[in-house]
Amino acid sequence: MNDTKTMPVSKGKRHPYVSPRSRLPIAVPKQRNRSGWQLTRWIGLSLFSFWLLVALFGPLFAPYPMGAFVSDQIYGGASTAHLLGTDYMGRDMLSRMLTGARYTVGLALVAALLSTLVGAGFGMLTVLLPRWLEESVRRIFDTLISIPSKMMALVMVSAFGTSIPLLILAAVLSYAPGSFRIAHSLAKNLATLEYVQVARTRGEGRLYIAAVEIFPNMIQPVLTDMGMRFVFIVLLLSGMSFLGLGVQPPVADLGSLVRENIGGLSQGALAVIAPALAIGSLTVGANLLIDSLSNSRDNQKE
Amino acid sequence: MRDSLFGLVLGRLASSLITLLLVSLVIFAITSLLPGDTAQQVLGQFATPEQVEALRAQLGLNQPPLLRYWQWLSGFATGDLGRSASNGVDVIQLVNDRLPNSLLLAAITTVISVPVALIMGIAAAMRRGGVLDRTLNLITLSMVAVPEFLVATLAVLIFAVQLGWLPALSYVSTVDSLGAFMKVYAMPVLTLCSVLIAQMARMTRAALIDQLDSAYVEMARLKGAPPMRRVLRHALPNAVGPIANAVALSLSYLLGGVIIVETIFNYPGIASLMVDAVSNRDLALVQACAMIFCGAYLLLVMLADLCAILSNPRLRNR
Numbered sequence A: 001m002n003d004t005k006t007m008p009v010s011k012g013k014r015h016p017y018v019s020p021r022s023r024l025p026i027a028v029p030k031q032r033n034r035s036g037w038q039l040t041r042w043i044g045l046s047l048f049s050f051w052l053l054v055a056l057f058g059p060l061f062a063p064y065p066m067g068a069f070v071s072d073q074i075y076g077g078a079s080t081a082h083l084l085g086t087d088y089m090g091r092d093m094l095s096r097m098l099t100g101a102r103y104t105v106g107l108a109l110v111a112a113l114l115s116t117l118v119g120a121g122f123g124m125l126t127v128l129l130p131r132w133l134e135e136s137v138r139r140i141f142d143t144l145i146s147i148p149s150k151m152m153a154l155v156m157v158s159a160f161g162t163s164i165p166l167l168i169l170a171a172v173l174s175y176a177p178g179s180f181r182i183a184h185s186l187a188k189n190l191a192t193l194e195y196v197q198v199a200r201t202r203g204e205g206r207l208y209i210a211a212v213e214i215f216p217n218m219i220q221p222v223l224t225d226m227g228m229r230f231v232f233i234v235l236l237l238s239g240m241s242f243l244g245l246g247v248q249p250p251v252a253d254l255g256s257l258v259r260e261n262i263g264g265l266s267q268g269a270l271a272v273i274a275p276a277l278a279i280g281s282l283t284v285g286a287n288l289l290i291d292s293l294s295n296s297r298d299n300q301k302e
Numbered sequence B: 001m002r003d004s005l006f007g008l009v010l011g012r013l014a015s016s017l018i019t020l021l022l023v024s025l026v027i028f029a030i031t032s033l034l035p036g037d038t039a040q041q042v043l044g045q046f047a048t049p050e051q052v053e054a055l056r057a058q059l060g061l062n063q064p065p066l067l068r069y070w071q072w073l074s075g076f077a078t079g080d081l082g083r084s085a086s087n088g089v090d091v092i093q094l095v096n097d098r099l100p101n102s103l104l105l106a107a108i109t110t111v112i113s114v115p116v117a118l119i120m121g122i123a124a125a126m127r128r129g130g131v132l133d134r135t136l137n138l139i140t141l142s143m144v145a146v147p148e149f150l151v152a153t154l155a156v157l158i159f160a161v162q163l164g165w166l167p168a169l170s171y172v173s174t175v176d177s178l179g180a181f182m183k184v185y186a187m188p189v190l191t192l193c194s195v196l197i198a199q200m201a202r203m204t205r206a207a208l209i210d211q212l213d214s215a216y217v218e219m220a221r222l223k224g225a226p227p228m229r230r231v232l233r234h235a236l237p238n239a240v241g242p243i244a245n246a247v248a249l250s251l252s253y254l255l256g257g258v259i260i261v262e263t264i265f266n267y268p269g270i271a272s273l274m275v276d277a278v279s280n281r282d283l284a285l286v287q288a289c290a291m292i293f294c295g296a297y298l299l300l301v302m303l304a305d306l307c308a309i310l311s312n313p314r315l316r317n318r
Helices: A034-061 A093-128 A131-145 A149-160 A164-191 A194-202 A206-242 A254-260 A262-267 A270-295 B002-031 B038-043 B049-059 B065-078 B091-126 B131-144 B148-162 B178-212 B215-223 B227-251 B253-264 B270-280 B283-311
Strands: none
Touching (some): A034 A270, A093 A131, A093 A164, A093 A270, A131 A164, A131 B002, A149 B253, A164 A206, A194 A206, A206 A254, A206 A270, A206 B148, A206 B253, A254 A262, A254 A270, A254 B148, A262 A270, A270 B148, B002 B065, B091 B131, B091 B227, B148 B253, B215 B227, B227 B253, B227 B283, B253 B283
16 A cells, blocks of 8 residues: 555545544445445344343353253254254253353454454554564564464364364464554554654653553554454354364354254254354354444544 | 565575474473473373383483474484374384375365456456445455354355265275265355455455555546556556465465364364364464464465565565
């Protein structure tokens, strides 16, 4: 991106916080039909908030305990007693999914938050550190980013065995580097701006500059990036659970529910399809929401 | 000019090799950090400390870590990747058996997905903001975030369970005709393609639109060149580099997808080998597979990088 075409001054829109000389990456507002992306935003928002609510309150509404064997029928279809059927051991799928969703959403949220804290934190602070330290931190993150996330998780599980803290650690090691890259380049651009120079000349400390001058100006792109990482981490963790190397019984996330009921696939059992669709609707919803938010960010801030 | 290009390629190659070396260090460090090691695992928990010590010496586990790292790394040069702990077969032999299958799967997926994705991306870019573009945008945006096992389970459900056209599991050994070949590969390839095409089409569209927004296309429009000509003659040749970059980057998504797809369809490839190795905690095998995957990933990223640089003279002098 060169910066000649990134500054649309027409349509009476003021660009927030960016001087004309800035090299900050600014998206050109897309020539999109407004109602079009409004629709995707509403789809995304409703799907995502639905799963957030399920994760928060879902287990309260579970008709049966998660581990209870409540039916003689395995891979049962939908009925009034079991809205989403029964699983391979005759347990109620709806109850299991309500709890499973809590694990899927909760773990991914924690991991995404930690990745962003680690990545963006380092990305912001290294700008203010001496050159050699900045370079070495960058080298470490560049190495980590060259290991595909599933590889990282598989290698770590093979060495240490699987557990919830380990899965979160694997996700953070895989996704903090990307967050670091984005935050680092944002902070680097911000650090050259006049008001930061002024703060520096004023004799402010590094932490003050990072917290008061730089951080507030990069919070939005960093949050958008965290949303993307949330989607990736849901896919990573449910993929690991699907392989049987993620969350272990008796606890189950949505990925493990797909795995343990995969035997019912040949009968077209609801117990396989429901959790798989649940993960899909969560990630698709989150992705649509983030895309519409990041596309309209410039239009919104006025 | 030619010299500087050659130097550039060489430089990129060197930097990728250094990254691969660092990656191997990380992988080795993770897999050999454990206090309880392979020897303990092979012998089980009832082994006497002397037995464990003897096996440790035999396997070379009592040597300093750096020396072991060096021996492991030089093993890659000589083809000696150690022995699988679970069945005692040489790792290199297991890998040799499985790797061609995975490469074949990846090749078929690439051959199918690249043209489809390019057509979708170019069509969307040409009709930017139109119904086609918005529909494709919604579809690809959703497909990018869909887990592979959802596509796979739905495919099995539709094609194997409901319609009965295809077998639910892949067995490469049963392939004896073109029809059987297609039956075996249809669903794994379809699953891999769906996510890959979405990814690639989005990136292609973005690369082409970047060109369509530039001044020379505006000029062509003012000159009165029709839309088709503007895209195909003016923008597309200049977008080849970014598109190649996008294709190579998207192909690296294959590496993650193939792990799920090989497992769900029981496909005898290197990824399912690795998943089994992880379940059995067969560290020598895990290390070798992880290095192959990371190497392939770095290769694709490097190719993407080179495509971008070679196609844009301004980047050559960096």
